[in-house]
Amino acid sequence: MDRADRPDRPDTMSRRSVLATAAALTALAATTGPALAAGGTAPARRAPRADRFVDNRFWSSYEDWRAGTAEGAAVVTGGRTGLRIAKPAGRTDYTDPHTGRTAAWEYARWTSPTHRSTVPATEVIASWNARTPAGTWLQAELMATYADGSDSPWYVMGRWTSGDDKETDIRRTSVDGQTDGKSTVWTDTLSLDDATAGPRVVSYRLRLTLYRAPGTTATPTVWRLGAMASAVPDRFTVPASAPGVAKELTVPRYSQEIHVGQYPEYDNGGEAWCSPTSSQMIIEYWGRKPKPEDLAWVDPSYADPQVCHAARQTFDYQYDGCGNWPFNAAYAATYTDLQGVVTRLASLTELEQLIAAGIPAITSQSFLKEELTGAGYGTAGHLMTVIGFTADGDVIANDPASPSNDAVRRIYKRREFENIWLRTKRYNSTGKVVSGTGGVCYLYFPVKLGTAQRQALAAVGIR
Template identity: 50%
Template sequence: MSDAQPAPATPPAPATAAVSAPTPSVVELHVTKGAAGWSEGVHEGTTARTGPRAALVPGRPSSTLERRDARGAEQRWRSARWTSPEQRLTVPATELVVSWNADVPRGCWVRVEVRATRSDGPRTPWYPVADWAATDEDIAPASAEPARDDATAMDTDTLAVRADAAAGGVRLTAFRVRLTLCRRPGARAAPAVRRLAVMASAVPDRDAPPPSPPGEASGVELAVPPLSQYAHEGRYPHYNGGGAAWCSPASLRMVLAAFGRHPERSALAWVEPGHDDPDVCHAARRTFDHRWGGCGNWPFNTAHAASYRDMNAVVTRLESLTAAEGLLAAGLPLITSQSFEEGELPGAGYATAGHLMVLSGFTADGDVVAHDPAGRSRGTVRRVYPRRAFETVWLRTTRRRADGSAGTGSGGICYVLWPEEADARRLRALARVGVG
């Protein structure tokens, strides 16, 4: 679930060499986009917008619903709904994470729900995922209250098979997503969902993922501006306690800035004069989950990233540092999610139950260059972490806490951001990890 913040090509093998079978992937990313993708499914007042900005948009709204607005007042909203076709999974999954890219102007918001088919026969309920808007002026964007059935649970941003059911063999074999597009009565503006991504995975329980050798990104370091979350310590404590918990929005701002995306000056007018890096405060406010109470809701972060001009973003898992190297070699930094005890990641100097940082490069020897927002100043944000230690704390799913109790790991969760103007090399690198 969400983080608990508080080179040259390898030459071909000789024809006579034995070639081992590739390891089956345990991660699938299903993406809906384009006019053709949005034309499928069940439309109840929605339609597919064609052209270069293809999206799911309201047509003639079919109904209304009631929801409190940002001031807490009951408000009736015009709504239109789309339900995806059922998507079968190649590899039955234990987790689903839904993310979306949408243009949501003032007066509008989007509701996201997901339902899965279980391997033992039943379907899950329609689990609410989130009510999301690009700002907090119309609604307070929020994930749904945790919910469960006898084998699965929806918590903040992840639909998962519960541990006891997973041990008994229950898996998720298919899913559908439902989107409800809402706007104030009389509003001329309308929401438009450009991309819907569902990451399904069946990462095995592991405390030590297989090691990977240095690869094509050895010696590659991308130009990422350093930003420290601790520059904002104590600021705006109503957003998850202030900057000390803002690793996710600080990491997001580093990557967006690397791609030349910055908030409009008018969007920063609420930040007190004299604050360093007011864009980090802005990102914290825009990623804050008003139900969960944190800035680390994974799809809220990618949705905010994609609200910038011609930006795309998804939540996915990568299965190795080798996969990450392909993206870095093409000029695409990653934002990775990891948890560890002090000393498990040499050079970090802290422990965390969940932390985001930017994977920005690799040394010539294959160690990881990270822009870690836990650095207390800009000058200490750039770090070099040992390759094996980094891939362990990022890719594992289980761990042992300092007190001896069992903890969890993200299993390779990351945010992948890329600009619409991505060149052919970047697009090929994205396609190799199932992102497009």
């Protein structure tokens, strides 16, 4: 699926569309700012760069929430600013497609102002940070405006809950089958049907609906909502980058492979858990862990029960897997004062800047066995945790597709890694042209950051 997925899932399952033509380079470069010098320090705010085909916009501050339109939702302060239900705006029934159970829910709603992307986009991915007590949930939607002036319908980008009570909570789910003839939602991504000739997405609005059981006072709390719009040039290879500063972060090492056969109801067990396993590594790097009661359901004979927990908490019942990108970011943000976003990076230089500031990243890539020396496998979509760079500029990764925790730390050749991660097109094992991820990554980071960390995130458009 060219996403967070089991390493041996076949290339024919790829769902990512071709993103853009190389002609977009000239059109977009004329409207963007100068490139960042390799190894340079970025200021907190800067103009978009000619080599970045990514636009991020996240709402998280008091001013951000107040700028939107609220229907029964209110901003709460005192510690961490967020959005909650103040007074329900209405009531509706929802039939859970995965249980068949129909229930009534009260709801409140918030709609963002229109955001005009700095990049006429071929893909848009929304993500959010929230906590939903038992009996509450949220729905995130996106309406795109195309270059021809028309609007998409309100696309559901996810129905999500941090709870997992089989009696009171809905099943966490993406929504398939959404299209308007110009774009289609594939699990977690709005993608143009014709990225070459079709009208690009030039702006969008996000809509957040918060639900709770009628007559209760429980409410979801949402701290961050936003989206990443992108138009990565169509390419089989990417320009080589020069090595920067060598550094390695101390990140816990977890193997998905030691969980093979465990809890197959969650995406066939450990062999498909690269995304939640990677997420758990970085969550624990930042000093967060599940509580003992969160792990009470896990067989006590299983090692690293927190990985099993992460798989369960990221499972998308429609996608039938743990590889929904925003669901992983949302899971990370359920931990105290931790934030998570889905974005794209433009180069290994940007990733080096994040590592230098102490921020590891989870990258998504697809490749043939012979394209990544030392991996020992090929994949249509796999997540790894990048934790550093060697003096020669090679990538140090915690690769969960390893036989043991001790074997997780790998060193991959710089040129090979940057190409399989940043390209948008590739050849699969049968010689068919399929898509690549174009630099997709998850970034998790705490609310309280040092100056260097804020600057590194701002340099890649995350604020």
